Amino acid sequence: MALRSVDARGRACPEPVLLTKKALAASPEGVQVLVGNSTSRENVRRFAEARGYKAEIREEGEDFLLIITR
Amino acid sequence: MGGKKGIALVGALVGALAVALVAFGNPVNMGICIVCFIRDTAGALGLHRAPVVQYIRPEIIGIALGAWLMSLRGGDFRVRGGSAPFTRFILGFFVVVGALMFLGCPLRMVLRLAGGDLTAVFGLLGFTAGILVGVAFLNRGFTLGRTYSLPKGEGYLFPAVQVVLLILLVAGPAFIFFSSEGPGSLHAPILVSLLAGLIVGAGAQRSRLCMVGGIRDLVLFKDSHLISGFLAIFLVALVGNLVTGNFRLGFSGQPVAHTDWLWNFLGMLLAGLGSVLLGGCPLRQIVLGAEGNADSVITVLGMLVGAAFAHNFGLAASGAGATANGKLATIIGLIVVAAVGLLNTERAEVSVKGEVQVGS
Numbered sequence: 001m002a003l004r005s006v007d008a009r010g011r012a013c014p015e016p017v018l019l020t021k022k023a024l025a026a027s028p029e030g031v032q033v034l035v036g037n038s039t040s041r042e043n044v045r046r047f048a049e050a051r052g053y054k055a056e057i058r059e060e061g062e063d064f065l066l067i068i069t070r
Numbered sequence: 071m072g073g074k075k076g077i078a079l080v081g082a083l084v085g086a087l088a089v090a091l092v093a094f095g096n097p098v099n100m101g102i103c104i105v106c107f108i109r110d111t112a113g114a115l116g117l118h119r120a121p122v123v124q125y126i127r128p129e130i131i132g133i134a135l136g137a138w139l140m141s142l143r144g145g146d147f148r149v150r151g152g153s154a155p156f157t158r159f160i161l162g163f164f165v166v167v168g169a170l171m172f173l174g175c176p177l178r179m180v181l182r183l184a185g186g187d188l189t190a191v192f193g194l195l196g197f198t199a200g201i202l203v204g205v206a207f208l209n210r211g212f213t214l215g216r217t218y219s220l221p222k223g224e225g226y227l228f229p230a231v232q233v234v235l236l237i238l239l240v241a242g243p244a245f246i247f248f249s250s251e252g253p254g255s256l257h258a259p260i261l262v263s264l265l266a267g268l269i270v271g272a273g274a275q276r277s278r279l280c281m282v283g284g285i286r287d288l289v290l291f292k293d294s295h296l297i298s299g300f301l302a303i304f305l306v307a308l309v310g311n312l313v314t315g316n317f318r319l320g321f322s323g324q325p326v327a328h329t330d331w332l333w334n335f336l337g338m339l340l341a342g343l344g345s346v347l348l349g350g351c352p353l354r355q356i357v358l359g360a361e362g363n364a365d366s367v368i369t370v371l372g373m374l375v376g377a378a379f380a381h382n383f384g385l386a387a388s389g390a391g392a393t394a395n396g397k398l399a400t401i402i403g404l405i406v407v408a409a410v411g412l413l414n415t416e417r418a419e420v421s422v423k424g425e426v427q428v429g430s
Contacts, residue, residue: 010216012349
């Protein structure tokens with residue numbers, strides 16, 4: 001099953017984490033989040049891990065895709 | 071330096087350098103103050119003519135260049151912009167109006183607290199209140215939209231301007247104003263200030279240190295990452311002030327501060343709210359600008375113009391207290407910034423790969 005996706009590229013702090021939080025509330029099984037810089041990547045990863053999720057990070061050109069699952 | 075230890079270490083370094091800069095000649099409890107120093111630079115360039123606050127502060131130049139070099143090294147230099155630049159200019163303007171009502175940016179607020187200045191407690195309460203209001207806006211979907219990639223050259227202009235400012239400082243041509251008395255005349259040697267700035271900028275870039283992000287993330291996500299930097303600055307500056315004899319506990323007679331609690335509160339309420347809507351405190355805006363974020367450069371320009379207005383029209387407070395014009399400007403600022411927070415709300419979230427979602 002495809003995970004719910006969030007495009008948080010180019011968003012200022014703390015919007016990528018907030019969008020991830022809202023998406024996870026709607027889809028507790030997991031989400032994938034696309035971010036455009038390392039600050040957002042680390043913030044989203046830290047948030048996911050604090051909530052007991054695993055975060056797999058893939059580089060997609062200039063961007064990062066975080067696959068967040070239980 | 072990405073972890074919590076890293077950011078606490080950078081915070082400790084900032085606290086120590088701030089104390090050292092005072093020992094080397096900067097005004098007391100003003101080792102580093104982003105807003106005050108932008109204000110001084112505005113004065114040196116003749117954008118305002120308040121004779122006591124005119125000096126091109128090398129700390130700001132160093133912070134920008136240090137952050138720029140570190141972002142190049144770490145692959146974080148990404149040239150981007152287009153996220154409501156004029157709105158950010160206005161927010162930057164009013165963050166400075168609020169901060170100059172209080173007499174300090176969020177970083178100097180921490181340094182004032184660490185110097186025993188109890189009037190800054192009202193600033194901290196206002197700052198926290200402003201962040202809480204900002205968090206409420208964020209929770210109902212506030213956004214200024216996303217940035218997009220811009221040509222590389224755009225990103226090199228901000229560091230280039232810093233080099234020009236450094237040349238003007240060292241050369242000291244007749245059209246640059248330097249205070250002969252007041253806070254603007256108190257400064258560490260250029261090389262010491264520049265070096266401290268470079269270290270702060272590099273560390274702040276690497277660790278993403280942000281004064282407003284600490285309380286914000288704690289409230290929003292129960293995330294204590296950024297607040298550990300905030301606390302480290304306070305603790306190290308506190309110890310440093312005790313050691314160097316610059317700790318004086320009390321309300322009255324504090325250096326470059328006033329005792330008007332209501333306006334200390336409201337000034338930092340405005341600065342805190344504006345900073346949350348901008349996504350970072352004044353220090354963070356300089357670092358982001360150096361990393362290639364053109365919107366943050368525009369924000370810094372808004373801060374520069376705000377500082378010039380604050381001293382041209384008597385908006386900035388002084389040791390004698392708040393001015394009538396300053397009170398009016400702070401109220402106007404609160405209305406404008408609240409309107410920005412209310413009007414820039416996004417309901418539907420954009421998704422990748424065709425899924426459509428509706429935000430709650």
